[in-house]
Amino acid sequence: MKHGLSAGSLGTAAALAVCAFLSANPVQATDVDMARLPVAEPNLCHSCHMTAQPTASDFTLNPFGVDYLANGRLWDSNLANQDSDGDGCLNGVEVGDSDGDGEPDGNVERQAGNPGVKDECGSGSLVDEKTWGALKAMFDGR
Ligand SMILES: [Ca+2]
Ligand SMILES: [Ca+2]
Ligand SMILES: [Ca+2]
Secondary structure, three states: OOOOOHHHHHHHHHOOOOOOOOOOOOOOOHHHHHHOOOOOOHHHHOOOOOOOOOOOOEEOOOHHHHHHHOOOOOOHHHHOOOOOOOOOOHHHHOOOOOOOOOOOOOOOOOOOOOOOOOOOOOOOHHHHHHHHHHHHHHHOOO
8 A cells, every 4th residue: 555645744844934944044034933923914024024025135124023033032012012113103003913912903813014114004095905805704704
């Protein structure tokens, strides 16, 4: 009898490779860091890096990434109460965990804004998009 390797293990490896570039270097963020954010969608790597798809030669940290590193690579109330990108919205509000306890606010599944980029947060198109998504979900469910 033949026993093949499961395709599932390959898929997991591919998923882990998304942001885990040069993960052997302890200074660089990995999926472990991203998993510490209570909400990572939709910015993912872009939450901490200047680019949405950091590479070995272009992995510059954005202001939130710098503060995250300075905070001991931890997501907590201290980091949540800072406004790393200076757009007037606290990191916690942008990430979707206002008090920084690691639990998303309510049923938040997407970041209200990018904590490392000056952008709209808590008002404007992002909220409209979320409202629209909620409305669509209601209709889809019927
Ligand atoms: Ca901000
Ligand atoms: Ca919370
Ligand atoms: Ca922002």
